Amino acid sequence: MSEPACLFCKIVSGEVPAKVVRETARTVAFRDINPQAPTHVLVIPREHHVHVGALAAADPELLAAVLGEAHEVAVDEGIAETGYRVVFNTGAQAGQTVFHVHAHVLGGRGLGWPPG
Numbered sequence: 001m002s003e004p005a006c007l008f009c010k011i012v013s014g015e016v017p018a019k020v021v022r023e024t025a026r027t028v029a030f031r032d033i034n035p036q037a038p039t040h041v042l043v044i045p046r047e048h049h050v051h052v053g054a055l056a057a058a059d060p061e062l063l064a065a066v067l068g069e070a071h072e073v074a075v076d077e078g079i080a081e082t083g084y085r086v087v088f089n090t091g092a093q094a095g096q097t098v099f100h101v102h103a104h105v106l107g108g109r110g111l112g113w114p115p116g
Contacts, residue, residue, distance in 0.1 A: 003048045008100035012046050022076065026062060027069045029105075038108030039077045039084070043069045049101045052088040070103045079107030087115070 002009035010016040011030065018030035021041055032040040045062050049055040055063050067086065074080040084107030089096040 001047050003100070006048055006100050007098050008044050008102065009048050012044070022069060022073055024065070024069060026065045029069055029073050032104065037106040037111065039079050039106065041073045041077065041105045043073060043103040043105060044100060050099050051090040051096060052101050053090060055101045066103055070105045073105045074107060077107065083107060085111050
């Protein structure tokens with residue numbers, strides 16, 4: 001299921017180009033166009049779900065696949081051993097700007113706490 005106006009659905013379909021780093025039957029991972037760390041990759045499900053809560057309710061196995069791919073991105077990018085962060089922004093007030101669930105995989109530098 002996809003939403004015709006959704007930017008990430010257009011990336012999944014190939015209508016909009018992206019720097020894809022990993023693909024599976026259920027997920028796509030690509031570089032963020034506005035990176036906030038040396039490694040900043042987005043992992044999305046191919047199916048459209050508005051946010052992580054909706055995905056968790058609809059398809060917990062797909063959510064697990066997204067998280068598994070986030071780890072594989074970290075391995076491929078060489079940040080799994082030194083540490084990385086996985087972030088899901090849920091809703092506009094939390095900073096979500098594209099309403100298709102996506103995990104941010106961030107690493108390659110020290111990441112402060114608290115975030116934001």
